[in-house]
Amino acid sequence: MKTGRMMLRPATRHLITEVYERLDYGALGPVYCYEGGEEFWRAKRGPCDRLGRRIAVVLRKKLEPGGRSLYVGAGVAEIPALIMETVELDRTVEPYNLRRAEVTALNSASHSIPLKFHLADAAGAKGRFDHLWIVSVLNDPERFPHLSPLSYGRGNPLTLDPLKFSNERRIVRALVARCMGKLARPGFVTTTTEEVLWIAEWCHRHRVPYRVGTHQYPTALVGDPICFLEIGKRGKWSG
Numbered sequence: 695m696k697t698g699r700m701m702l703r704p705a706t707r708h709l710i711t712e713v714y715e716r717l718d719y720g721a722l723g724p725v726y727c728y729e730g731g732e733e734f735w736r737a738k739r740g741p742c743d744r745l746g747r748r749i750a751v752v753l754r755k756k757l758e759p760g761g762r763s764l765y766v767g768a769g770v771a772e773i774p775a776l777i778m779e780t781v782e783l784d785r786t787v788e789p790y791n792l793r794r795a796e797v798t799a800l801n802s803a804s805h806s807i808p809l810k811f812h813l814a815d816a817a818g819a820k821g822r823f824d825h826l827w828i829v830s831v832l833n834d835p836e837r838f839p840h841l842s843p844l845s846y847g848r849g850n851p852l853t854l855d856p857l858k859f860s861n862e863r864r865i866v867r868a869l870v871a872r873c874m875g876k877l878a879r880p881g882f883v884t885t886t887t888e889e890v891l892w893i894a895e896w897c898h899r900h901r902v903p904y905r906v907g908t909h910q911y912p913t914a915l916v917g918d919p920i921c922f923l924e925i926g927k928r929g930k931w932s933g
């Protein structure tokens with residue numbers, strides 16, 4: 695039998711199910727796929743919900759109640775974590791996403807809860823946050839076609855365009871710097887194993903101590919495993 699520590703509260707679970715049921719998967723299809731969107735969501739909706747809830751349970755143990763979270767590139771996969779933070783930890787969440795159709799679908803599906811997705815660059819978010827969520831953003835092949843293959847260890851020396859790569863790396867570093875600059879210390883970062891190097895680089899440059907958690911958690915949509923980092927905390931590592 696599962697204990698409360700391993701599961702979200704019934705009210706949270708109910709809200710997550712409600713939002714997933716209300717989502718307009720027809721509108722989301724072209725956002726995630728060039729073709730075959732309906733089939734994609736038929737296959738991915740269940741795993742997205744299930745793996746998202748698992749990550750939300752882990753995150754609940756790591757975050758303090760009442761804080762603020764900045765979500766960069768939050769989409770369908772982030773729904774369980776966003777709802778858990780709002781309902782169970784009484785935290786303020788600010789999810790940002792640059793894809794208009796996805797933001798519209800997410801906002802209309804979550805109208806009954808205090809959750810609003812912003813169609814804007816997360817770098818412009820105001821104030822301080824104690825949690826930064828940045829998952830499958832810095833290695834996105836659509837946005838960073840020249841940098842992304844290297845992030846996945848698939849760079850091709852024959853076709854690499856160093857100027858375009860260098861330009862994309864500058865954009866990624868600037869986004870990381872703007873977001874990490876808003877993070878309180880000690881703070882917490884949720885990211886993927888492919889993106890963790892950008893956070894680590896920023897910490898090295900700013901002489902900020904950081905620790906990467908050893909556990910990795912699978913995700914459903916992009917498939918990059920998630921990991922957690924503690925930032926600016928000296929002494930004992932909690933996980």
Ligand SMILES: C[S@@+](CC[C@H](N)C(=O)[O-])C[C@H]1O[C@@H](n2cnc3c(N)ncnc32)[C@H](O)[C@@H]1O
Nearest residue numbers: 767769771790791792793815816829830834915
């Ligand atoms: C590959 S998708 C990942 C979506 C989701 N995190 C997931 O794992 O399924 C990348 C997302 O990041 C968003 N994004 C990229 N740069 C952003 C920025 N500066 N501010 C807000 N969103 C951004 C894009 O709009 C897109 O929705």
